[in-house]
Amino acid sequence: MKPRADSRRIAGRILPWALGGIALIVGVTALILATSDGARKAATAQVVDRMADAAEGFMTQATPVDAHALAPNIYQARGVANTHLIDTGDSVVIFDTGLAIQATRQKRALEELVGRKPVSHVILSHSHQDHVGGTQFWAEPETTIIAHREFSEEQRYLKALEPYFHDRNRRLFPWIPEDPIVRGPLSFGHVVPTETIRNGMPHRFTQGGFRFEVLPTPGAEGLDNLSLWLPDQRILFVGDTLGPIFPQFPNIFTMRGEKMRKPMEYIESLDQLIALDAELLVPGHLAPTRGAREIREGLTRIRDAVQYVHDETVKGMNAGKTVWELMEEIQLPSELALSQVHGRVSWGVRSIWEYYATWFHYDSTTELYPVPVREVYADLAGLAGVQALADRGRLALERGELVKALHFCEIALAAEPQAREALEVQRDALKRLLERAQAGFETTYEIVWLTSEIEMTESALAVR
């Protein structure tokens, strides 16, 4: 099934922004001066507003903040990531708190609709910064903050590797600040849940007559995913469990980095969601989907597609096929076709492989030692000749063997980084890969990566 063109376009626009936004926040932090708690909150809110003004260009282009009702007493504030409010009468329950620099605006927009009320619960779908950034603005001393049991560990490792992930994000989104600022109230890593939920053990509570079920749904976007089910309204809030558009092939692996995700755990989460028979599906980004049939069919297709890719990978591994063969061979059958905007099936194949078998592929003894094949590239180029390698690259390019063309160029450029012809072949091969990506799955990460590589090659060519 082809995804709707508009969702793909929106997803293409929002995804890079959302990811870059994560890093942008970090830059805000330097401006905050912490004093007493109340003064700190007020000062923080002011700075956040100023930053939001400064970022208005991006905001309006991507997703401006506004709020609307999804159902009686149930509201959504839109933004890069959505914040949800359930008005239970004397108090409110919040599901996800958005990107920090949009959070005060989201809060104000929701309060314009329901007034200002005590917050009984904040429920966090997972530890990513675009979903927890406003927690400090909503949480009061009496508020119960509910998260998955794995939340703190996920938050810990993301914080521990913040400089590493920041640099990786910056390769994809060069406009984000050069260095992450790692301290201050708006920096990442300060959320402390007061109640945690374990896998297999949903948490049910009632507030103001509303029944809430917090469901552990790990898998697609980390080990700490939670969903919120309102059984009386048949509304399901899924955070990023299903990714930004529905339905799509999930990001069981992410190019930004982060830990491997468990495919079978994800399948169990999907089974759990299918069984609910929701009538309104509310994701953490972009628009909800209405209609029990459409939701059930979409969820079932995602579940079956992940199961298919998983089973085919396992079958191929047992048949002695290489990961490269399987990445090439395994495609979704037409009845399971899904958008691959957020992650490619071939990357899923590789991550399932490495999830089960780790990084040692039995390809070569050299895999065991810290001497990559690149270390002999310069010598190889000396033997073959930089020009001859560029010519072979051009030939591969003409045959449509674009990745082989890149290999030849990389060997040539290891010996002579400014070799004009090799740079030109590299640029042309990258451009053809980009065209293929745009005409094919339109995978956002692949497109931003190739675009950044083309820019780098073009700037190398511009140096005389």
Ligand SMILES: [Zn+2]
């Ligand atoms: Zn998100």
